[in-house]
Every structure is written in C-alpha cells, then in structure tokens.
Amino acid sequence: MSSGHYTGASWSAQTIMTSRLVLCLGDLFIPDRANFKKLLTPGKIGQILCLGNLTSPSVYTFLRNLAPDLQLVKGDFDISLSTPAPPNPNAAYAAPTDQVPVPTALSKVVTHGGLRIGFTHGHTIVPPGDPDSLLIAARQMDVDVLCWGGTCKFEAYEMEGKFFVNPGSATGAVSWSPDAELDSEGEAVSTPSFVLMDVSRHASWANLVDLSDHPEQVQGDVLVLYVYQLRKDQNGVENVAVEKVSYRKNASS
Secondary structure: OOOEEEEEEEEOOOOOOOOOEEEEEEOEOOHHHOHHHHHOOOOOOOEEEEOOOEOOHHHHHHHHHHOOEEEEOOOOOOOOOOEEOOOOOOOOOOOOEEOOOOOOOOEEEEEEOOEEEEEEOOOOOOOOOOHHHHHHHHHHHOOOEEEEOOOOOEEEEEEOOEEEEEEOEOOOOOOOOOOOOEOOOOOEOOOOEEEEEEOOOOHHHHHHOOOOOOHHHHOOEEEEEEEEEEEEOOOOOEEEEEEEEEEEEOOOO
C-alpha cells in the first residue's frame, strides 16, 4: 500500500485560484447563508465535487456556472432542483419546468494524474464518520483520497497511506453529531467551510519544503488542500481563515 504524508499550517485569508483547482463542498442546507459565493469566481476552478444535500436551484445554477465540470452524489436530503420558467400571462398552457434530476449515485471517483479521489455524502458510512469504516470504503473504491460529508464538520487526516477529507457545511448548517460544537448557551453551532484541492503534480509539494538535498522526495503525486472557514471573533465580526494541508502519495508501494 502506498504511503502519504500531510502537514498543516495556518495561513492568512487569501484566494488561491487556478484552473487545476477542485472545489469540494457539501451539506448546503441553508442557501441564504451561502456567503462563500463572494470568494469564488467563474473561470478559476476546473471541477466541483458536491457531496449531496443540494437543496436550492439558485445554488445549483451558481455551481454550474462556476466550473465546467460539476460532479454530484446523492445525499439524504436532496430535493428536485426545479427551475420553472418565468410566467407568461398570454400562454395557453403553463410553461414546462426545467427539471434538474436528483443525483442517484451514492459515490463517484475522479482521477487527477496518479491520484484517485473518491467522494460520497457519508450517510452510507456506518457508524457515521468512523475512521475504520471510511478506510474500508476507500479500499473498496480503490482511491487515494476519500471526501465525505454528512456531519457538517471539517476534518482532514491521513491513515494507512490514504487521505480523508470532510469539507464541512459551506452554509454553516448545524451538525447533528453528539460531539457538535456548542456555544455559551449550550446551542449547537457550526463554522461554514469548504475546501479547494490543488491537484498539480510535484510543484505544490516542492513549494512546501526545501528538496534540494532530497530529490527523491519529489516522487509521487501531490494534493494540497486549502481549507476556507468563516469564523467570528470575540466581537462577532466575521473573517475568512485559510488553512493549508498537504498530502503526498508515494510512487512506490
């Protein structure tokens, strides 16, 4: 089995956009809280992985216009993303509705270079979010990276050479898990978040560490994860924090 490594470091808020970026987001329960829209512009992202529970036609349209390749999987609260045509008072019959079908695939796999990235909503993982169950799913899908959702809570870790990423809820939907974050009044709260994955080979890893004395470390494919989180300070002022996490799949097994 191939091995991988990841490192974490806090960065100041910034947008790092190139066509090689893959946007991963999920649990979009509350479309009017989609504050992430102002951070994302069309033409900068090559692919979107949406982990289900897409409940708004307007958000669906935004994602379709954001990147040329939108990949969807089925969540546990998907709705039909109907986008009815504007009413025409002179029409003899009602205008047909442009139906956007609910995703039916429970999981999908995309390939970038030598990296196989699987993604699923997560409601089929039992127990939910369990690392061992996720590892079994990653092996069954034969992927190096597994993205999952359903918990509305960001996570990223490496286990047995595979990288696991939960982008959290892009709209700050509250987690239903028993270990959900609580505010001072005991109410569950959630930090809105999404992730961008830079899937370029070699270059990103070389930018993280000095490899001049260790050229063998350049072997393998690299994924650099940029985690965007909308946080509030003590005065309630919102600001975007960005964290950088890196994973490298070794060429040798």
